[in-house]
Amino acid sequence: xxxxxxxxxxxxMKLSLANVQSFLKKQGVRGSFTPVENLHITLAFIxxxxxxxxxxxxxxxxxxxxxxxxxxxxxxxxxxxxxGLEKSPELDKLAKKLRFSLERAGxxxxxxxxxxxxxxxxxxxxxxxxxxxxxxxxxxxxxCLMRSDFAKRGMIYTPLAEFxxxxx
Ligand code: 2AM
Numbered sequence: 001x002x003x004x005x006x007x008x009x010x011x012x013m014k015l016s017l018a019n020v021q022s023f024l025k026k027q028g029v030r031g032s033f034t035p036v037e038n039l040h041i042t043l044a045f046i047x048x049x050x051x052x053x054x055x056x057x058x059x060x061x062x063x064x065x066x067x068x069x070x071x072x073x074x075x076x077x078x079x080x081x082x083x084g085l086e087k088s089p090e091l092d093k094l095a096k097k098l099r100f101s102l103e104r105a106g107x108x109x110x111x112x113x114x115x116x117x118x119x120x121x122x123x124x125x126x127x128x129x130x131x132x133x134x135x136x137x138x139x140x141x142x143x144c145l146m147r148s149d150f151a152k153r154g155m156i157y158t159p160l161a162e163f164x165x166x167x168x
Pocket of ligand 1: 148
C-alpha cells in the first residue's frame with residue numbers, strides 16, 4: 001500500500017484554503033484542485049510499503065508538544081500551486097524526528113528536503129498573480145499515518161493511525 005505521514009488540517013484552515021481555491025477558479029485557473037477533504041501537510045512520503053503496523057510502531061515513539069501553524073504565502077513547484085506556512089521550528093523538528101524514526105526502523109521514505117506546503121492545485125494553468133493567502137492559524141495536536149489510493153474520482157486518503165501530542 002502507498003503510505004505517507006501528514007498533519008490533518010483544522011476545518012477553519014481547510015475553509016480558508018477552499019476560499020483561495022474558489023478565488024483561483026473565478027480567475028479562470030484550471031487544473032486538478034485538491035478536494036477540500038484531502039488538504040493536508042505532508043511530513044514524510046513513504047510510498048509503497050507492505051506493513052502499515054510496523055510503520056505505526058516506528059512512529060509511536062515520536063514525542064512532541066502541541067504547536068501553532070499559520071498560513072503564509074503562495075508558491076509553485078512548476079504547475080503544482082500551494083499555500084505556505086509561517087516558519088515554524090516546531091514543525092521542522094517534528095518532521096525531522098519522525099523521519100529519523102522511520103530511518104532507524106529501516107522504513108524507506110522520500111529524502112527530499114522538508115518544504116512545508118499545502119497543495120491547492122496540480123497541473124495548474126492560468127495566472128496566479130492576484131492570489132492572496134488569508135490569515136489563518138491552527139493548533140497542531142496530532143499527525144497521521146495515511147494510506148493513499150488511486151480511484152476513478154481521484155485520490156482517496158485514509159488515516160490508518162493518529163499520533164497525538166503530549167499534553168503541555
Ligand atoms: P504534496 O505533499 O506536494 O501534496 C500523497 O501522495 C502525498 O504525499 C501528497 O500530498 C504528495 O504531494 C506527497 N508527496 C511527497 N513526496 C511525494 C512523492 N515523491 N511522490 C508522491 N507524493 C509525494
